[in-house]
Amino acid sequence: MDAGLAGILSLFLILSIMCFMLWKNNWKRDQLPPGPAPWFLLGNLWQKDVLPLQKSYQKLYKKYGPVFTVWLGPKPAVVLCGYEAVRDALVGHAEEFGGRLVTGSEKKWRELRRFTITTLRNFGMGKKTMAQRVQEETQYLVEAVADMEGEAFDPISSVRHAVSNVVCAVVFGSRFSYKDQAFLELLGMMGNYSNYFIPITSPVPRCTTPFLASCKLKNFIQKRIDSHKRTLEPSCPRDYIDCFLIKSEKGKSTSEDVFSDENLLMAVFDLFGAGTVSTANSLLFFFLVMAKFPQIQARVQQEIEEVVGATHAPSMEDRVRMPYTNAVIHEMQRSQKGQIENFPRAVTRRTEFRGYIIPQGTAVIPLFSTVHSDPKHWKTPEEFNPGHFLDEKGEFRPNEAFMPFSAGKRMCPGEGLARMELFLFFSTLLQNFTFKLATDPKEMDILSLWVDYQNKGPYCKFHLIRR
Numbered sequence: 001m002d003a004g005l006a007g008i009l010s011l012f013l014i015l016s017i018m019c020f021m022l023w024k025n026n027w028k029r030d031q032l033p034p035g036p037a038p039w040f041l042l043g044n045l046w047q048k049d050v051l052p053l054q055k056s057y058q059k060l061y062k063k064y065g066p067v068f069t070v071w072l073g074p075k076p077a078v079v080l081c082g083y084e085a086v087r088d089a090l091v092g093h094a095e096e097f098g099g100r101l102v103t104g105s106e107k108k109w110r111e112l113r114r115f116t117i118t119t120l121r122n123f124g125m126g127k128k129t130m131a132q133r134v135q136e137e138t139q140y141l142v143e144a145v146a147d148m149e150g151e152a153f154d155p156i157s158s159v160r161h162a163v164s165n166v167v168c169a170v171v172f173g174s175r176f177s178y179k180d181q182a183f184l185e186l187l188g189m190m191g192n193y194s195n196y197f198i199p200i201t202s203p204v205p206r207c208t209t210p211f212l213a214s215c216k217l218k219n220f221i222q223k224r225i226d227s228h229k230r231t232l233e234p235s236c237p238r239d240y241i242d243c244f245l246i247k248s249e250k251g252k253s254t255s256e257d258v259f260s261d262e263n264l265l266m267a268v269f270d271l272f273g274a275g276t277v278s279t280a281n282s283l284l285f286f287f288l289v290m291a292k293f294p295q296i297q298a299r300v301q302q303e304i305e306e307v308v309g310a311t312h313a314p315s316m317e318d319r320v321r322m323p324y325t326n327a328v329i330h331e332m333q334r335s336q337k338g339q340i341e342n343f344p345r346a347v348t349r350r351t352e353f354r355g356y357i358i359p360q361g362t363a364v365i366p367l368f369s370t371v372h373s374d375p376k377h378w379k380t381p382e383e384f385n386p387g388h389f390l391d392e393k394g395e396f397r398p399n400e401a402f403m404p405f406s407a408g409k410r411m412c413p414g415e416g417l418a419r420m421e422l423f424l425f426f427s428t429l430l431q432n433f434t435f436k437l438a439t440d441p442k443e444m445d446i447l448s449l450w451v452d453y454q455n456k457g458p459y460c461k462f463h464l465i466r467r
Helices: 003-031 053-064 083-092 106-122 128-146 156-171 181-195 210-231 240-250 261-292 294-307 316-321 323-335 415-432 446-454
Strands: 067-072 075-081 351-353 356-358 363-367 433-437 462-466
Touching (some): 003 356, 053 075, 053 363, 083 363, 106 240, 106 261, 128 156, 128 415, 156 181, 156 240, 156 261, 156 415, 181 210, 181 261, 210 261, 240 261, 261 323, 261 415, 261 446, 294 323, 294 433, 316 323, 316 415, 323 415, 415 433
Parallel strands (some): 075 363
Antiparallel strands (some): 067 075
16 A cells, blocks of 8 residues: 555544534534534634633623533533522432532542541531630630731631641541641642632633642641551540541441442541631632721621620520521521532433433532622522521521532532531621721722632731721
8 A cells, every 4th residue: 555545544543533423512512401502623622702601601600591512512401590400400400410420430529528527417516516616716816816806917818727627627537736837738738729620711820830739738647647547446436537448447348348448538638628718718818808808897896795795705696696697607508619610510410400411420610609699589689688698577588599519419418518617707707807998998899809819919918906
């Protein structure tokens, strides 16, 4: 065969493969929900009018409806917008929309999740003992903040440390001093690592080596796992790691390698990271909102004084008697964008949904920000309005379209702890301090202030004035 004929055959083969891929892509598109036309192989990745979704979803929603498809390279992703579509998928079709995109056994992941939830509950998750632990940590945080004596500072390090100590007490069986520089450095790495995956509306300083940060975090965790192995007393488990190691010993006779050393490392990595960064970021956003709206801050402080007083620390029992504070916390969670939209789900089997066929393994992206701004369920969705959670008598009123911890099979397993931390840290700090930004935000909206804070711009420092 001469070179010319070989070249022609090679070209024919390449074109045939490309035509087949194009045909297969078009066949998939015909079954999936409508969406912007993808480029061959690249999908919508380089189309600025499509991605990132946080910027373009309103236009896409208006054109294609509450369920549409975008293409991440050659792979489709079904996007869900608005309360009805998100609830229909995650709750009405919970099993089908409860899968993960990552590789690995779904059965093993579900077993690990059940074990984690049960173990956390056994160590007080959502119970009075855990509330007392959080209350103790809030006092350490108050002392650390008081040491600043009203000087302008960025509270991110102190807040992360406090929230992380609650998680550490459950996972590692110990807390860390606020002056522990090695632990502070680790928390900074954790924040940078998490920020690398958070989609926001403008660029923020990101860890340029997320792999290095991940390795250091895992090394830190592995050292504590090794220490636990050396000191393990099966009759008296101290924390989550001990419980996992005991379960691992019991399960060695089975063929399923669910409770392996690798899974322990990753489970602790996830608990440590998710249980620290998301809650700490929410609290920092809360304080930014209070500084932006001093009249709302003053009203919260007034309710704290009336219900709790100045000498007693707020408790979970006080929350039912503090409807305005509770409403403000819920409204701040509603207003914070992008907290649970980082990692897509996947359908667990071929699924018919709203007249479309979604193949097994297809990525699904529920946009919870569209749930929290759905005009059918929120009177003034674009405004910060605690009245969204108050009835005519000023009593707290829940809203079914409130999903800050996701919904369905993939709800956040730490929801109970997070709710507890948000209330106790927030109310205790406002009992003791008034938050004021070091630089006047003037007419900037909340989300612009939050982006500026993440960028470490002019509005990242606070004065915490002792009351």
